Amino acid sequence: MSGVLDFAVSFPRGRADVQRMHAASGVPVADILAITHAEGFPVLGDGETAWELAVRAAREVLDRTAVAPEEIRYVIYAGSGAWDHPFWSPAAKVAHELGIGRAHCFEVANFCNAGMAALKVATDRLDLGGEGYALVLVGDRLSRMVDYTDPESKALFNFGDAAAAMLVARGQTPFRLLHTAMRTDPSWSDYYLGEHRPGPDHPGRVAIRRAAHRKGLAAAYVENFTALIGDTLDAVGAKLTDVDHLLINQGDQDMHRRLLAELGLPAEKSVFNYHRLGHMGGADTLIALGGLRDEQRLRGGELILLATSAMGFSWGITALEYQR
Template sequence: MGGIVDFAVAFPSARADIRAMHSASGVALADLARITHCESFPVLADGERSWELALGAARTVLDRTGVPASRIRQVVYAGSGEWDRPFWSPAAKVGHLLGADDAHCYEVANFCNAGMTAIRLLCAAGALNEGEYALVLVSDRLSRMVDYRDPDSKALFNFGDAAAAVLLQGGAGRFRFLHSAMRTDGSWADYYAGEPADGRVLIKRTAHRTGLADAYVRQFTALVDENLAAVGRTRDNIAHFLINHGDRDMHERLLGSLGIPAERSVFNYDRLAHMGGADTLIALGDLRDAGRLRSGDLIMLATSAMGFSWGITTLEYQG
């Protein structure tokens, strides 16, 4: 088994503002505020590339830990598959620039669940030998695929951009990987899809369908209980439950359904929207930086993705 040694997050230089969204779409500011929960949030600037954010986050982690890039055996770039360039490997680009010349570099595409999918694969028994390192890069360009001119796409107007780099090691690490469970309901596969337009890909939703909110609660609840059974714990043992920031109402509903107090989670909606697959790592970093983690804390990361996939990843903080 493996674990997380350290991780870092990088944010882009531009910001999306709901006033500009209002001007482009005609959607009322109050309605937009109910979706984003903040007036502005980080997005990629024109010409800014997500792989460069991931590279910066990776350099921060390697500098902070003192781990030489030559010791990294795998570099995995995780996201939607809609990279900065078509038919191209961002993992290979970042691995080369870091100097991870002996690493196998490849991509994992599972949208906002991709980062945890990669961590699950690399922390499985036999994936990393004791003392071996791997680097997971979580990055996307979601804001560049949202059409602010389309009022029917307003549910996606909270899509921001960020990148995270997670250094894994064979062995426990600072955050020991305990278990991960994931599942997909393919009946929702066509609910959202990309469409080429004006030289870019825009995310479009098909006709509205009810039941997705119920599916979130049902799938996450089942996966939480599966994780707890695997590690021999109960819901009362969950010290921190972190969820991606796609929908605040869903966040609160899920906590209530699970009986987890709000103070055991992190709410960044007042300053950040949905930062893609980096959401739960941003929240985990907030806990770490605020000194709120204690040795032995059981941490669950709840991630979901278009497709639709859901995952729960359970870590134990080692101090």
């Protein structure tokens, strides 16, 4: 069975600033802080690209594991599909930069659920047989698609940027993939749409727009996550009390706490980074997992659930077993 041999996260040098959001949108600072929970957080700066962040994270992983580029068989780049350039393969660009010349390079677009969806694709391919490794990259440019001049976009003001790299291998790995359960409710497919920004100041730029407000999305998050957690625990033969860590995309702190309460899990079994980070795209759960690893809070045999979600709307639960 395959799993994650190692992973790393890379942050940009730019910073989002609540005061600037307030000046651009006119939304009161208190209302923005109710969404961001932090005065600032990392975003892509001028001249920075998501693929370069992904290269940095990938290099860290390859250096740490001493895996040679020629041993990589798959390079999968996961995100929203709004890459740094249109009609372009960031997976191939990263592979070229890293000297990976014989891998199959392709993209998986499922917004902030894409990283875990790509991990499942990678493990499935490796489990079918053959030698080598898969490199799964998570990279997006969410902050670049937020229109801070639009008060109706304030729910997106917490969008930050980060990239991650996971090295996937067969056999014994520190993070063994036990099960993946994912589903989409397509009735929400048009709730958010990208549109080209008008005017000469933003040529080619895309802004995310929300349709007329519709009730029920927060409840859908809790209901879908709860159902998928149940399916996952049944599949791995575990109970809720066996869950050691439940790590959730950092999109909405209220939903995060509501889900824990619904499940009866204490806050100590999750990670809250809202005080210092925004919603860092598909890297959220890996940032949380990295924090647990760095703080030596992981123990052999622990069951870790990664709860990811995405516009569209999709939800996923990825079950990992930590093996010291």
